Amino acid sequence: MSQSTPEPMSELKTIPIAYLVQHVGRTVQILGHVLKLRTGKAFSFIECGYGPTQVQVVIRSEHVTGLTVSSYIRVTGKVKPIPEGKYSQLPVEIEGHKIDILSLSPDDYPSICPPGSGPETRLDRRHFYLRDPEFAIITLIRSQLIQAIRAHFEQTSCTEIQPPMFTGVECEGGATLFGLQHPGKSVSKPMTAYLTQSSQFALEMAVPGIGDCYCVAPSFRAEHSHTRRHLTEFLHAESEWGGILKFEDHLDKLRQLLRGTLSHFLRIAKESLTKLGCFDRVSALHAMTDDIMVLEHKQAIVECTKRGIFKDEETKTPFDERDDIPEAQERALIDSIGKIVFLVKFPKEFKSFYMGLDPEDQTRVLGCDVEVPGVGEIIGSGVREYDFERLHQRLLEAGLKPEDYSEYLDLRKYGFSMTSGMGLGVDRMLTWLLKKDSIRDVVTFPRFPGYLRP
């Protein structure tokens, strides 16, 4: 096919596939995996790729003897513009002169985790599923969503903090805490460390010196939940804002967070969202952030009854005014409303001791759960209790030991920065944005009961 004499090997440059367009007319080398291989009588066609970029190689069939899909190869050839009207990821292709097989794959590769494999195969063969073109894009988009979250925080003068994963105190929610043995001061006296469930306390401690701050870090829950929304290890974006004097200030921060993040996301991930066919959907969800419904818990109870959502479906028992709405019914309500909902002002009895009280009704707290159709809660948030005495009292009422929270109490004692904060489940948000059925469809290496490998 090519009549040109290859240049001597020593002078050949290895070019990343994405940069081939800058080398039209030159003989180069590329490295990549065989993604597709079509062998004809005289010529063969190889789709050769590494990561997100691919190029077609056209080469005499005698050079592809023994070649298999998934093998890692070096191609020597000339970069040529592709003929008018031909579809390809790049506007160039390679007229191949030579192929070196650097790592040969057995020929059963295509059957190991083919497109459309079931959920079990996609989990057990995660290291192969990561090569699935759609899942590779989702993995890239996940990284871009995290970039968008960071971009929003940087733009709003929040400083990134790296919170510790180990905590020494068995905080609230002890039942779902992971504990482990950690070295103590002396070898003979190990201590128990717990894996963090939230970095809120670390952020709160950083606020007075650092100012508004955030983190994107793992959190852990030792729950025996096999649902499509739960993981034992999840990526948690959390932030803490100072100077929140009214509940409305906090809700504004949340509105800005959703709008800002989605706006950065649409910009950063435009190409990959388009490839996945999700750009229009995410644009529509971004528009939805201009029409968020703020719904007080007691109104939510009324709405449930109005919409035929019951505490007990069988007996048609309606919720009482101070009932905690369980996950299933809450999701039914949000799906029925069809908007992003800020669910606010919960009865204090089922929320954490550190949530600020509603000045208009001291039996309720200034919490806000952000709920989205199809997925449910993606953010838990609230204004913090600012008063030392009241926080101390509420710790006791919750059956907790104030000495375990002495640093947290100190924050109120020595001039509290009047903060509020939030925790966003990054993977739940992504499940919503990409309209996926399960959180396991978007997490690179999901961890849940019975599943720790690969």
Added chain:
Amino acid sequence: MSQSTPEPMSELKTIPIAYLVQHVGRTVQILGHVLKLRTGKAFSFIECGYGPTQVQVVIRSEHVTGLTVSSYIRVTGKVKPIPEGKYSQLPVEIEGHKIDILSLSPDDYPSICPPGSGPETRLDRRHFYLRDPEFAIITLIRSQLIQAIRAHFEQTSCTEIQPPMFTGVECEGGATLFGLQHPGKSVSKPMTAYLTQSSQFALEMAVPGIGDCYCVAPSFRAEHSHTRRHLTEFLHAESEWGGILKFEDHLDKLRQLLRGTLSHFLRIAKESLTKLGCFDRVSALHAMTDDIMVLEHKQAIVECTKRGIFKDEETKTPFDERDDIPEAQERALIDSIGKIVFLVKFPKEFKSFYMGLDPEDQTRVLGCDVEVPGVGEIIGSGVREYDFERLHQRLLEAGLKPEDYSEYLDLRKYGFSMTSGMGLGVDRMLTWLLKKDSIRDVVTFPRFPGYLRP
């Protein structure tokens, strides 16, 4: 002092301190902590700040009665340019009309963790030490170093991955692994999860589909080390690069990483490094990346003997050619050389089973530890073994079970992308850059034996 009538409260805007310059001549409100308070007969001076920004408030002394350092306040006042020649962080000050104390601090605050406190106080009162102006800047700089690392990887087309913290297999280095109980498929059968020591395997699994990739994530070591360089939880920046066909390709990636990261760092952190008085030092270290010494392990042994660094100082016993050089002597060597050193080609018996063999001497591996004066090793790295059979054999020789590494073996079996990779200890790097004595001086919430709180 001010003759102007304050505007009605309802019209007053609360302005972040950093933006006050845009409001000269207006009456505004600001929120912040009292950092310093100097009370005179007629007028008082308050340094009021939130996070990294501060402004001076001048106010009639009758308004500051009962005010204490660290209290969180709202100041109403007029923004005025500061008089010519007066030093201040901002070119404006506030002519205060009114102060509302939102959260009053007891007056013992200044003695709790004053500047110059000892290491114990700085650890036990970390939540106060985080307000120390110097430590607050270090915390900001840590975040900026991480930004710089990410910027380098983004610029070199590496995709960010979020690796799992839980692994299901007790990998090599079992003695320093943290284990814990994790829910199994059924409630009655929990399983053991381990905390990751390195995300290398996760990155390697991502490479074929995602391409070059990196992560910045915690890693864990259950070591009983009380040294100034060890933590049980540390921030690990790791990357994996495909298409590494020669050892020199790998060393080039490391050179680019050091140069690129420091160059982004100098740009992103210029202001904060200058404040800390470290900008010139970091600039000099950046220049040092143009003169990196590549030192083979066997040459290092020769250098040790030449420089009077012994295996046993007492008996003056020199190292043998294949000895592992312990930490103390290695640091003495690097300090004596006074350059960034790429220590390469170690005897394979003391390095991991997955390191590629040196084609020129199959008893040595293509590993590279990056060593810096004053701190020692900040990066461990190497070319990966690419051959399935050899990797399988080396697993067995290391006493490991190949079935525990089946996914890792699969990577070699089904077309290996010929990778190399590295793991950078972010906090060690920062200790070096800021010329600190201990890693505990740069980590926001350090974790080491006996220390899990706050």
